[in-house]
Amino acid sequence: MGASAEFTMGDIERGEIEYGRFSLDWATVTVQRVDERPYRMAGAIDALLRHVQQRGVSVQEEDSVREYLQKFPDMIAVTESIIGIALRFCSARDLILSLYTDPEIDDTYLELSVRWEECDEAALEQILDASAAYLAGRRGWLQVTVDV
Known part of the structure; x- marks a missing residue:
């Protein structure tokens, strides 16, 4: 599993997250990159x-x-x-x-x-x-x- 990273909602909405598959946990608004x-x-x-x-x-x-x-x-x-x-x-x-x-x-x-x-x-x-x-x-x- 890839490393966790914190992003703001603005990053997510603007698409400023590097490519890849992500799992979202909306309760804590964290994004974890899934190993591609x-x-x-x-x-x-x-x-x-x-x-x-x-x-x-x-x-x-x-x-x-x-x-x-x-x-x-x-x-x-x-x-x-x-x-x-x-x-x-x-x-x-x-x-x-x-x-x-x-x-x-x-x-x-x-x-x-x-x-x-x-x-x-x-x-x-x-x-x-x-x-x-x-x-x-x-x-x-x-x-x-x-x-x-």
């Missing part, structure tokens, strides 16, 4: 998933992917960038985004599967190099795998 991050993050995740699906990328277990992106918001931009790079070299029908759960250890991460037949080795190397660069210093993980 969850709303913006959900919108960004929806936009990402809609965008990649419109481009033809298959998203498996969409709810699981969505939950992972909510837990690791750094991966929203990373996923969009890596898929964008992969689409330069491969057909969208050859890309599958999913959530991988490691059966041996308690770990999950996003996985972008690329069909080998449709991408040459040089293209795959560029995708892998780009993903390593985008993932540096981020929370969460997106593994690019080759489906042979």
